[in-house]
Amino acid sequence: MIKVTIWNEFRHEKVEGGVPGQVYPGGLHLALRDGLAAPDLDIRTVTLDDPEQGLPEALLDDTDCLVWWGHKAHGEVEDALVKRILKRVWNGMGLVVLHSGHYSKIFQAVNGTSCRLRWREIGESCRVWCADPSHPVAQGVPETFALEHEEMYGEPFMIAPDGHVVFYSWFKGGETFRSGVAFQRENGRIFYFQPGHETYRSYYDANVLKVIGNAIRWTGTAERRVYPSMKRAEPLEKVD
Amino acid sequence: MIKVTIWNEFRHEKVEGGVPGQVYPGGLHLALRDGLAAPDLDIRTVTLDDPEQGLPEALLDDTDCLVWWGHKAHGEVEDALVKRILKRVWNGMGLVVLHSGHYSKIFQAVNGTSCRLRWREIGESCRVWCADPSHPVAQGVPETFALEHEEMYGEPFMIAPDGHVVFYSWFKGGETFRSGVAFQRENGRIFYFQPGHETYRSYYDANVLKVIGNAIRWTGTAERRVYPSMKRAEPLEKVD
Amino acid sequence: MIKVTIWNEFRHEKVEGGVPGQVYPGGLHLALRDGLAAPDLDIRTVTLDDPEQGLPEALLDDTDCLVWWGHKAHGEVEDALVKRILKRVWNGMGLVVLHSGHYSKIFQAVNGTSCRLRWREIGESCRVWCADPSHPVAQGVPETFALEHEEMYGEPFMIAPDGHVVFYSWFKGGETFRSGVAFQRENGRIFYFQPGHETYRSYYDANVLKVIGNAIRWTGTAERRVYPSMKRAEPLEKVD
Amino acid sequence: MIKVTIWNEFRHEKVEGGVPGQVYPGGLHLALRDGLAAPDLDIRTVTLDDPEQGLPEALLDDTDCLVWWGHKAHGEVEDALVKRILKRVWNGMGLVVLHSGHYSKIFQAVNGTSCRLRWREIGESCRVWCADPSHPVAQGVPETFALEHEEMYGEPFMIAPDGHVVFYSWFKGGETFRSGVAFQRENGRIFYFQPGHETYRSYYDANVLKVIGNAIRWTGTAERRVYPSMKRAEPLEKVD
Numbered sequence: 001m002i003k004v005t006i007w008n009e010f011r012h013e014k015v016e017g018g019v020p021g022q023v024y025p026g027g028l029h030l031a032l033r034d035g036l037a038a039p040d041l042d043i044r045t046v047t048l049d050d051p052e053q054g055l056p057e058a059l060l061d062d063t064d065c066l067v068w069w070g071h072k073a074h075g076e077v078e079d080a081l082v083k084r085i086l087k088r089v090w091n092g093m094g095l096v097v098l099h100s101g102h103y104s105k106i107f108q109a110v111n112g113t114s115c116r117l118r119w120r121e122i123g124e125s126c127r128v129w130c131a132d133p134s135h136p137v138a139q140g141v142p143e144t145f146a147l148e149h150e151e152m153y154g155e156p157f158m159i160a161p162d163g164h165v166v167f168y169s170w171f172k173g174g175e176t177f178r179s180g181v182a183f184q185r186e187n188g189r190i191f192y193f194q195p196g197h198e199t200y201r202s203y204y205d206a207n208v209l210k211v212i213g214n215a216i217r218w219t220g221t222a223e224r225r226v227y228p229s230m231k232r233a234e235p236l237e238k239v240d
Numbered sequence: 241m242i243k244v245t246i247w248n249e250f251r252h253e254k255v256e257g258g259v260p261g262q263v264y265p266g267g268l269h270l271a272l273r274d275g276l277a278a279p280d281l282d283i284r285t286v287t288l289d290d291p292e293q294g295l296p297e298a299l300l301d302d303t304d305c306l307v308w309w310g311h312k313a314h315g316e317v318e319d320a321l322v323k324r325i326l327k328r329v330w331n332g333m334g335l336v337v338l339h340s341g342h343y344s345k346i347f348q349a350v351n352g353t354s355c356r357l358r359w360r361e362i363g364e365s366c367r368v369w370c371a372d373p374s375h376p377v378a379q380g381v382p383e384t385f386a387l388e389h390e391e392m393y394g395e396p397f398m399i400a401p402d403g404h405v406v407f408y409s410w411f412k413g414g415e416t417f418r419s420g421v422a423f424q425r426e427n428g429r430i431f432y433f434q435p436g437h438e439t440y441r442s443y444y445d446a447n448v449l450k451v452i453g454n455a456i457r458w459t460g461t462a463e464r465r466v467y468p469s470m471k472r473a474e475p476l477e478k479v480d
Numbered sequence: 481m482i483k484v485t486i487w488n489e490f491r492h493e494k495v496e497g498g499v500p501g502q503v504y505p506g507g508l509h510l511a512l513r514d515g516l517a518a519p520d521l522d523i524r525t526v527t528l529d530d531p532e533q534g535l536p537e538a539l540l541d542d543t544d545c546l547v548w549w550g551h552k553a554h555g556e557v558e559d560a561l562v563k564r565i566l567k568r569v570w571n572g573m574g575l576v577v578l579h580s581g582h583y584s585k586i587f588q589a590v591n592g593t594s595c596r597l598r599w600r601e602i603g604e605s606c607r608v609w610c611a612d613p614s615h616p617v618a619q620g621v622p623e624t625f626a627l628e629h630e631e632m633y634g635e636p637f638m639i640a641p642d643g644h645v646v647f648y649s650w651f652k653g654g655e656t657f658r659s660g661v662a663f664q665r666e667n668g669r670i671f672y673f674q675p676g677h678e679t680y681r682s683y684y685d686a687n688v689l690k691v692i693g694n695a696i697r698w699t700g701t702a703e704r705r706v707y708p709s710m711k712r713a714e715p716l717e718k719v720d
Numbered sequence: 721m722i723k724v725t726i727w728n729e730f731r732h733e734k735v736e737g738g739v740p741g742q743v744y745p746g747g748l749h750l751a752l753r754d755g756l757a758a759p760d761l762d763i764r765t766v767t768l769d770d771p772e773q774g775l776p777e778a779l780l781d782d783t784d785c786l787v788w789w790g791h792k793a794h795g796e797v798e799d800a801l802v803k804r805i806l807k808r809v810w811n812g813m814g815l816v817v818l819h820s821g822h823y824s825k826i827f828q829a830v831n832g833t834s835c836r837l838r839w840r841e842i843g844e845s846c847r848v849w850c851a852d853p854s855h856p857v858a859q860g861v862p863e864t865f866a867l868e869h870e871e872m873y874g875e876p877f878m879i880a881p882d883g884h885v886v887f888y889s890w891f892k893g894g895e896t897f898r899s900g901v902a903f904q905r906e907n908g909r910i911f912y913f914q915p916g917h918e919t920y921r922s923y924y925d926a927n928v929l930k931v932i933g934n935a936i937r938w939t940g941t942a943e944r945r946v947y948p949s950m951k952r953a954e955p956l957e958k959v960d
Contacts, residue, residue, distance in 0.1 A: 079319070090354055090398070092300050092854070112400070112425050113352045114330055118473045124625045127956065129652050131635045134812070134907040134942055143636075144654075144956065154473065155611045155648055158330070160352070162402030168635055168648075172957070173475030174607050175625075176648045176656040185352050186398050187854040187936065190675075222854055233358045233394065235413030236864065237892070332614070367716065367894050371875045374566040374572070374667040375704055383876075384894075386717065395851045396863075397889055408875055408888075409895045412717070414847050414864075414887045416896040462614055476607065477622065477652070495775050559799070570834055570878070580749065590832045592880070592905050594810055598953045635954065638810070638906050642882030653955030665832050713838045713874065715893030 002220040003042045005063040006032050007054055009070040010047035020198040025128040028069060028196070028203055041216065047070040048073055053081055057064040060084060065094035065220030068101045069196065082106050090187070091226050094219025096212065099196035100141035102153070110183060110190050117177070118154035121197065124172040126150035128179060128207070129193070135166045136218040137182065137191060137211060145207040151197035153177045159192075167211070169194055180211065182218075189222050191215035242460040245303040246272050247294055249310040250287035252438040260438040268309060268436070268443055275449040281456065288313055293321055300324060304462030305334035307452070308341045309436065309438050313422040322346050329428035331466050334455070334459025336452065339436035344394070350423060350430050351400040357417070358394035363436065366390035368419060368435070368447070376458040377422065377431060377451060385447040391437035393417045399432075400459045409434055420451065422458075429462050431455035482700040485543040486512050487534055489550040490527035492678040502549055506548060508676070508683055515689040521696065533561055540564060544629060545574035545700030547692070549676065553679045560652065562586050563614040569668035571706050574699025582633070593641040597657070598634035598699035601677065604652040606630035608659060608675070608687070610686050615646045616698040617662065617671060617691060625687040631677035633657045641674075647691070649674055660691065662698075669702050673696035690711045721941040723762045725783040726752050727774055727894040730767035731917040740918035747755035748916070748923055755929040759937060761936065768793055773801055780804060785932070785940030786823045789916065789931070802826050809908035811946050813937025818930065819916035822873070829878040830903060830910050837897070838874035841917065844892040846870035848899060848927070855886045856938040857902065857911055857931060865927040871917035873897045879912075887931070889914055900931065902938075909942050911935035 008029035012020035015199045024031050029045040036043060046054030048070070060066075066085065068076065082105045089095050097107045102115045130138050154175030159185065167180025179194035184231070193211055195202040202208050247270035252260035264271050269285040276283060286294030288310070300306075304324065310317065322345045329335050329350070344354045366387045370378050376408045394415030400423070407420025419434035433451055435442040441447050488509035504511050509525040516523060526534030528550070540546075546565065550557065562585045569575050569590070578589045582595045607625045612617050631716035634655030640663065647660025659674035673691055676684040682688050729751035732740035749765040756763060768776030768790070780786075786805065790797065802825045809815050809830070817827045822835045846867045848875030850858050860938050880903065887900025899914035913931055915922040922928050 005820070028270060086352070087354075109349070110352045112326070112352050114327075114426065120473050121473065122474060122479060123958075124475070124479045128655055131637070133636065133945065134904070139943075152473070152475075155609045155612065157611070160400060160402060161424055161644065162400060164641065170650060170654055170957075171477045171657045172477065173471075174477035176609055176650045184401055184854070186354065189468050202665055217644045223859075225853065231324065233392075233415075235360060235364070235392075236866070237412065237414035237890075239364045239413045239847075365717075369875045369896055371877070373705065373876065374664070379703075386716070395849045396853065397851070401884065404881065410717075410894055410896045412889060414890055416849055416890045424614070463619075465613065476626070477605075477650075566832070567834075587828070592806070592830045592832050594807075594906065598956060600953050602955065602959060604955070604959045632953070632955075639909045640880060640882060641904055642880060651956065653959045654957035655953075664881055705874065713840050713872075713895075714871075715840060715842065715844070717892065717894035719842060719844045 001013055001042050002040060002217065003064045004044065004067060005059060006045045006067040007069070007080065008045065008047050009073050010049065011073055012071065015040055017068055023199060023201060024203070028198060030238045031203045032067065032212070033205060035061065036160040036213050036216070038213065046074065053078060055081060055085070057084065058089055061095060063188060065096060065216045067096045067098065068081060068104060068106060068214065069098045070104045071100035071198065074104050077105055079105070082109055086110070089190065090186035092222045092224035094216065094222060096192045096215045096219055097190065097192045101195060102192060107192065107196040110185055113160055115159055117157045120152040120173060123149040123200070124152060126195070129168045129170065130166065131168055132166050135182065137166050137180065137214040139214055141207060142208055147195055147202055147205060148198045150195055150202060153179070153194050187225055189219040191219055242280060242281050242457065243304045244284065244307060244456055244460065246283060246307040247309070248285065248287050248312050250289065251313055252311065252402045263441060264443070267339060268438060271443045272307065274451070275443060276456070278451050278453065283350050288316065293318060295321060297324065300328055305456045307336045307338065307456065308344060308346060309338045309412060310344045311340035311438065311464040314344050317345055318464055319345070322349055329430065330426035332427040332462045332464035333465060334456065334462060335362045335430045336455045336459055337430065337432045339434060342432060344376065344433060347432065350425055353398045353400055356398045358415060360392040360413060363389040363440070364392060366435070367412065369408045370406065371408055375422065377406050377420065377454040379454055380448055381447060387435055387442055390435055390442060393419070393434050415467060427462055427465055429459040431459055481522050482520060482696065483542055483544045484524070484547060484550055484696055484700065485512065485539060486523060486525045486547040487549070488525065488527050489553050490529065491553055491639070492551065493615060503679060504683070508678060511683045512547065512692070515683060516693050516696070518693065533558060535554060535561060538646055540568055543573060545696045547576045547578065547696065548584060548586060549578045549582035551678065552583050553626070557585055570666035570668065571703035572667040573703045574668065574696065574702060575670045576695045576699055577670065577672045579674060590617065590665055591638055593638045595639055597637045599604055599656060600632040600653060603629040603680070604632060606675070607650040609648045609650065610646065611695045612646050615662065617646050617660065617694040619651060619694055621687060621690055623634060627682055627707065629680045630675055630682060633659070633674050667702055668707055669699040671699055721762050722937060723784045724783055724787060724936055724940065725779060726765045726787040727789070728765065728767050729793050730769065731793055732791065734932060735802060739741070740916070743919060743921060744923070748918060751931070752787065753925060756933050756936070758933065768796065774799060775801060775805070777804065780808055783813060785816060785936045787816045787819040787936065788824060788826060789817065789818045790824045791820035791918065794824050797825055799825070802829055806830070809910065810906035812907040812942045812944035814942060815891065815910045816934065816935045816939055817910065817912045819914060822912060825906065827912065830905055833878045833880055837877045838895060840893060843869040845870060846915070847890040850886065851885050851888055855902065857886050857900065857934040859934055861927060861930055862872045867915055867922055867925060869920045870915055870922060871927055873899070891909050903941055907945055909939040911939055932945045
């Protein structure tokens with residue numbers, strides 16, 4: 001059983017009369033939770049406005065994969081929390097960063113870059129392409145699939161150069177984007193996936209959910225360990 | 241002319257009667273400054289205990305390559321300063337991290353990892369190997385050279401997987417290490433180089449100085465720019 | 481002065497009454513030669529039907545950068561010639577592979593893969609994006625530029641995973657592609673660039689020529705060397 | 721059940737009165753077969769002097785992982801066989817290359833490089849280090865282990881830069897080496913592992929066998945597929 005914690009900023013959906021609240025009643029974390037439900041996943045949801053910003057130490061310690069959706073409140077997430085999350089990733093906790101989470105403190109910390117990109121929100125169509133069908137996150141995903149409406153995210157995407165690109169996205173308005181990218185930091189695996197603007201229905205799309213489910217299973221099953229321990233070592237060979 | 245700022249923690253060398261102060265009178269930054277002196281380099285030195293921890297905005301803005309040596313006071317370096325440095329790296333400033341700087345906040349931020357390693361300080365001999373003679377940092381450096389005494393740094397070295405390894409080190413006591421590693425973060429180039437324990441004479445060694453000089457010239461000549469600007473983009477193709 | 485040899489298959493353009501011969505009279509190598517002309521480039525052109533398939537040992541030995549355009553006669557290029565080229569790349573000769581050259585024996589040999597891709601030839605528009613403005617091949621190239629007509633090349637593109645992507649292409653019909661990719665094999669640099677179908681005018685486009693010129697200068701200036709020599713080495717440390 | 725085919729050049733061991741024949745009676749493929757025996761592995765052995773050089777099409781088609789040991793007869797392996805093997809790797813067959821197989825045609829073809837290295841055969845001691853304990857090939861392998869006698873292989877090792885290094889080796893005589901390296905080519909996984917000189921007992925060592933067994937299971941379980949098919953594609957979006 002993989003213990004999954006979905007963290008949602010949950011601010012857009014609470015704006016009265018707003019589109020996000022209509023598309024995702026109760027918050028997009030609930031749509032993700034319901035869409036991802038499976039016998040091998042134990043899914044919990046938390047939000048920014050929960051105590052300890054939703055992620056007390058005990059919950060992090062009990063999490064195999066943390067799913068992250070944030071947007072307009074990136075700056076409110078405490079630096080100390082970001083450090084706690086990053087340390088657990090180093091020790092093998094999985095991290096799946098969604099959509100506007102590209103600009104979160106935790107994803108920037110993973111990359112060592114700003115993770116800036118081009119963007120435009122006009123509801124244009126988006127098409128996702130699989131470039132590495134052999135990757136675990138691509139299993140069962142068609143070579144290509146379309147989303148009728150998405151926010152455009154385009155290159156240049158300022159991420160670390162070791163991101164292994166599993167998916168690329170094409171946008172009607174002329175852009176292209178590394179939209180599904182796998183990273184490793186110490187013992188931990190990280191996956192970024194672009195679809196999921198708060199005003200569109202991407203988190204009800206079967207292909208999008210398939211990718212996110214795969215990403216949870218791939219990142220959430222790395223062996224947990226602290227390694228190495230940064231301590232003094234005795235010589236193993238004769239030094240005379 | 242490349243504007244170089246050598247930042248030295250400068251604490252070990254001030255301990256009265258200590259070995260570092262005897263090996264590097266006035267601080268190892270002075271040995272580096274003198275050993276690296278060349279017509280194309282304009283070298284300034286600063287230390288942790290200088291005002292603004294040695295790196296006011298104006299100096300950073302006037303720096304093409306920042307050389308970093310720190311050890312026991314990593315924790316004292318302010319997070320805000322680390323962010324200012326990292327942002328300049330993204331915009332093209334070079335960064336050369338030396339020896340125990342592997343565990344500095346700025347190098348951890350570049351990697352998104354702890355940068356932990358094995359270590360041992362018994363003055364054993366070290367041998368450096370060049371694995372990519374075509375890299376700019378390897379120009380004029382012999383295939384291999386030895387250092388009579390160095391601190392052992394050994395694998396596993398917890399850095400980001402995209403580090404391009406130019407040099408490996410062999411240690412008498414049985415370890416091996418990725419000792420010269422090149423990174424890119426946005427427009428900026430970073431180079432890490434292992435030799436340089438405060439109690440040994442590595443910064444008087446011609447080969448070590450050659451590598452550091454090459455690293456300064458390689459990282460310090462990237463074009464400076466802010467790119468891209470993370471702003472809304474108009475569609476370039478008809479979206480209808 | 482960089483010695484450039486442009487190798488063109490030169491078969492399409494000789495088909496009487498064909499479009500390629502009208503778009504590129506005398507062969508596309510002449511359009512490239514004229515479009516790339518510059519004081520620092522000494523450009524020669526050869527074709528498949530020349531003696532020794534255009535590339536006798538002496539010419540290869542006198543070449544800093546080999547530019548390759550082939551398509552329907554990939555199979556005719558002799559394996560022995562491919563090996564001779566590859567060996568020179570290892571020793572530092574640059575290689576720039578254009579368009580349908582993706583499926584040439586030499587590019588397959590560089591990658592260790594088939595270099596297969598999706599394709600379609602309906603003259604749709606193509607848009608090139610720069611993803612790494614700091615790369616030498618991107619200097620002076622705008623963030624994006626369009627080509628009115630090109631053959632579509634799309635993902636998945638079966639190349640080696642270490643290709644550093646400098647440019648991506650967007651195609652009107654819904655595909656995206658890694659269209660400008662840099663490789664290193666031993667001491668040699670290789671660059672692949674997608675535009676250049678024989679029936680369209682891409683090799684008269686200023687941006688396309690700018691990229692190819694940059695690629696020639698980047699790949700053609702690596703230091704030439706044979707390294708290492710695969711021979712027995714004496715121990716450097718005491719083995720007792 | 722993973723279908724494993726161990727291919728051994730099997731020439732050294734047949735030299736009458738030679739050390740290899742004494743250390744590995746009947747050929748080192750038998751030592752490997754016996755040492756690797758496990759319920760999930762169906763192991764067959766073949767040698768260069770078997771009909772069709774040991775690898776008829778039908779056997780290759782029935783192989784999930786090919787293990788390769790060759791040395792003095794690399795040149796005798798037919799180019800056509802190398803191409804057949806490579807094509808199956810692209811389609812998902814695993815490949816584990818051992819020791820002097822670094823200089824085989826198939827490993828050179830995977831890398832696009834010469835795979836040259838430094839070497840010396842004086843029976844010095846070797847120490848293997850694990851640099852990525854989270855990799856499947858490292859499971860159950862100690863952080864470091866020693867081999868009393870091995871042939872020295874040293875940097876620079878001229879392989880493709882995307883090799884993910886899981887193990888490094890240290891040699892008594894002063895060298896260091898990327899001794900356990902993972903690659904991906906299309907759908908196929910490849911692992912290279914250095915220990916195994918024909919005159920030493922490395923293939924009776926429990927740690928060496930553990931690594932090779934892991935490598936077989938990691939490379940031999942990739943999904944088999946031909947992808948993509950390099951054929952014309954219809955547009956998915958309106959091209960006007």
